[in-house]
Amino acid sequence: MDVDLIVPMKRPTQGKSRLRGAVVPERHPELVLALAYDTLAAATSADGVRRVLVVAADPASVADLVELGVEIVAEPSRGGLNAALLYGEELLRRDTPSGLVGALQADLPALRTEDLTAALAEAAGGRAFVADRQGTGTTLLLAAAGLPLAPRFGEGSARAHTASGATPLTIAAESLRADVDTADDLAHVRALGVGKRTSTLLGTPCVAM
Numbered sequence: 001m002d003v004d005l006i007v008p009m010k011r012p013t014q015g016k017s018r019l020r021g022a023v024v025p026e027r028h029p030e031l032v033l034a035l036a037y038d039t040l041a042a043a044t045s046a047d048g049v050r051r052v053l054v055v056a057a058d059p060a061s062v063a064d065l066v067e068l069g070v071e072i073v074a075e076p077s078r079g080g081l082n083a084a085l086l087y088g089e090e091l092l093r094r095d096t097p098s099g100l101v102g103a104l105q106a107d108l109p110a111l112r113t114e115d116l117t118a119a120l121a122e123a124a125g126g127r128a129f130v131a132d133r134q135g136t137g138t139t140l141l142l143a144a145a146g147l148p149l150a151p152r153f154g155e156g157s158a159r160a161h162t163a164s165g166a167t168p169l170t171i172a173a174e175s176l177r178a179d180v181d182t183a184d185d186l187a188h189v190r191a192l193g194v195g196k197r198t199s200t201l202l203g204t205p206c207v208a209m
Contacts, residue, residue, distance in 0.1 A: 001145060002050035003100040003120055005043060006088035007070070008081055009036060009056040016107070018182050023201065031201060033062060035109045035180055038195025040068050042111035043104060048120040050099075054106075055088040085151045089143075098146035100125060103153070105139045107180045110192040115173040116140075128167040131158040133177040133188070140176060141166065 009015070012029035023031050044052055052070040056062050059072045066072060073091065075084040085103045092101050102120075119130055123142045127150075130140040138157040143149040152160035162168055178189050190202065 001100050001125060002048055003102045003142065004051040004053065004092045004096065005049060005102045005104045006085050006092065006149075007036070007040065007043070007052060007054045007104050007106050008075070008084040008088070009054055009062055009106050011058045011061050013061070014057075016181070019180065019186065022183055022186055027201070029061075031198075033064065034195075034197040034201045036062065036106040037065060037068070037197040038109040039104070039106050039111050040065055040070055041195055041197075042108075042113050043116060044069050046113040046116040046120075048117050051092070052104075053088050053092060055084040081153050082151045085149060085153070089149045100143065100145050101149055102140060102142040103149060103151055105179050108139060108176065108178060109180060109194040109198040110175045110178050110189040111195070112175040115171075115176040118171050119169055119173050119176055122169050122171050123167070126167060127165060128169050129158070129161045130169050130171075130173060130176050132179050133174070137179065139179050 012032040015032040020028055043049055054065055054070050054072045055075045056072055057075050059074050076087050089101050119140060125145050127144045128142045129138050132139050136156060136158050138161055141151055150164055152164055175192060178192060180186050180189055
């Protein structure tokens with residue numbers, strides 16, 4: 001069974017505050033959007049992904065993402081990241097109550113489709129997650145078919161998801177673990193090879209999805 005993914009997004013002007021200075025200030029929103037664009041370009045091309053729903057603080061500011069085939073809705077006015085994910089889950093469940101639902105972070109510009117597909121295969125329809133390369137955060141959370149996603153994103157989310165009963169996936173999937181929060185993270189994904197939009201912005205070799 002294919003999975004429907006929820007991808008939360010802040011306003012590009014407000015996202016990735018720890019990356020400020022990586023590009024000139026006026027291009028920071030462009031960088032945030034580029035990270036998301038390349039993440040979603042890979043996600044929408046991956047085998048095993050049926051639908052991608054972006055839950056955005058400001059849908060108009062991320063409207064470029066529609067060309068990738070994603071759907072965009074406005075997030076609830078209050079509640080933060082986990083509330084946005086729960087709202088996206090509610091919308092997806094209306095159409096497919098017994099379907100597979102997952103949450104994917106929007107800052108994986110080196111994501112390779114085969115890594116995402118392999119993670120979905122290892123999860124095999126169970127509640128599972130992929131930790132970031134530091135082992136403390138979460139880049140992908142998957143719900144079991146027809147069961148709650150129960151997101152616990154935030155500081156120490158890998159531990160929180162494990163404690164909630166989700167299985168940590170063991171697949172290497174280096175590109176799926178390489179989220180970008182800091183300058184060091186950005187240097188890491190540049191070494192891996194990023195997608196076209198981020199590559200163009202940073203002048204970095206592009207990775208084939």
